[in-house]
Amino acid sequence: MMRRRMSRPISIGDVTVGGGAPVVVQSMAKTDTRNARATIDQIRQLEQCGCQLVRVAIPDGEAAEANPIIKRGVTIPLIADIHFDYRLALLALKGGVDGLRLNPGNIADHEQIREVVLAAKEREIPIRIGVNAGSLPPPENQEQTIVERMVSAALAQIKLFESLNFELIKVSLKAFDVPDTIAANRALAERMPYPIHLGITEAGTPRGGAIRSAVGIGILLHEGIGDTIRVSLTGDPTEEVSAGYEILKSLDLSQRGPTLISCPSCGRAEVDIIGLANAVEERLVKLEKTIKVAVMGCVVNGPGEVRDADVGIACGKGKGVIFRKGEKVRTVKETDFLKALMAEVEREV
Numbered sequence: 001m002m003r004r005r006m007s008r009p010i011s012i013g014d015v016t017v018g019g020g021a022p023v024v025v026q027s028m029a030k031t032d033t034r035n036a037r038a039t040i041d042q043i044r045q046l047e048q049c050g051c052q053l054v055r056v057a058i059p060d061g062e063a064a065e066a067n068p069i070i071k072r073g074v075t076i077p078l079i080a081d082i083h084f085d086y087r088l089a090l091l092a093l094k095g096g097v098d099g100l101r102l103n104p105g106n107i108a109d110h111e112q113i114r115e116v117v118l119a120a121k122e123r124e125i126p127i128r129i130g131v132n133a134g135s136l137p138p139p140e141n142q143e144q145t146i147v148e149r150m151v152s153a154a155l156a157q158i159k160l161f162e163s164l165n166f167e168l169i170k171v172s173l174k175a176f177d178v179p180d181t182i183a184a185n186r187a188l189a190e191r192m193p194y195p196i197h198l199g200i201t202e203a204g205t206p207r208g209g210a211i212r213s214a215v216g217i218g219i220l221l222h223e224g225i226g227d228t229i230r231v232s233l234t235g236d237p238t239e240e241v242s243a244g245y246e247i248l249k250s251l252d253l254s255q256r257g258p259t260l261i262s263c264p265s266c267g268r269a270e271v272d273i274i275g276l277a278n279a280v281e282e283r284l285v286k287l288e289k290t291i292k293v294a295v296m297g298c299v300v301n302g303p304g305e306v307r308d309a310d311v312g313i314a315c316g317k318g319k320g321v322i323f324r325k326g327e328k329v330r331t332v333k334e335t336d337f338l339k340a341l342m343a344e345v346e347r348e349v
């Protein structure tokens with residue numbers, strides 16, 4: 001049984017992060033955030049696929065002005081991502097965001113940070129201290145490793161926030177390098193009580209990036225570290241959300257949505273199991289309900305795996321057996337595999 005690190009909970013809008021709450025899946029809008037309409041549309045798509053928190057970049061005053069309009073158009077909490085200009089953080093707070101993300105590597109002036117923290121404190125808005133290996137404050141000495149620099153950047157910022165009696169803190173330490181990200185987060189988790197947001201930064205396209213993220217995020221989650229996650233992918237943000245849930249489901253940290261169990265196919269298969277599994281997956285993506293669906297290619301593992309699923313098909317030459325909750329429902333011919341299986345899924349949901 002996995003034991004999770006008990007962090008100090010915070011609320012971002014109506015979403016609890018930390019304190020043993022379920023791990024929260026977040027993503028980031030990829031639209032021009034000065035365009036409220038396009039950003040609202042994208043966030044709504046993210047909401048539909050289970051995204052629980054969304055971050056929006058605030059690169060300039062125009063984006064800060066669009067932010068309250070975006071906020072009114074969506075239901076999930078909005079986190080403003082601020083770099084370089086602390087005045088944009090103040091504008092975002094005035095505009096009603098639910099959370100802020102500040103990067104200690106690129107707002108260095110303590111007076112400016114102080115102003116933002118006090119404005120957040122007044123409104124009880126949490127701030128993520130988002131450290132990124134690519135934009136770290138200067139090293140304290142020549143021997144400091146990247147991992148040490150990441151941890152010390154976060155701890156220094158935490159100290160500053162705490163000196164202002166501000167504890168609505170969440171911290172992230174992200175790098176492209178997976179071992180560095182793991183080492184940094186392990187060290188951080190032992191040295192402060194706040195919730196941790198996990199991610200592998202600039203991880204890549206959905207193919208490689210999802211795997212890279214799954215390895216880094218998955219190892220840390222399995223050690224009990226991490227209260228919220230984002231899978232950063234060069235692609236449609238809804239893919240980030242589905243990859244996030246796949247990571248959580250594979251560790252039994254979430255049950256949301258369908259799970260497809262499918263055999264890889266091999267020389268024993270006498271039907272196009274790859275085509276069938278892909279067609280089933282395409283249809284399952286649209287479901288919200290928790291359901292396990294199995295697509296198996298032959299009698300070797302087929303009936304056994306299918307019995308553990310809510311609905312499944314064990315295929316044989318020219319025909320397949322549909323199962324529901326371990327019971328044989330009927331035998332169908334190959335041309336009806338997809339239709340018959342999906343009809344059974346429909347019945348189940």
Ligand code: SF4
Pocket residue numbers: 263264265266267268269296297298299300301302
């Ligand atoms: Fe091969 Fe059958 Fe296993 Fe699928 S279930 S991989 S077809 S042995």
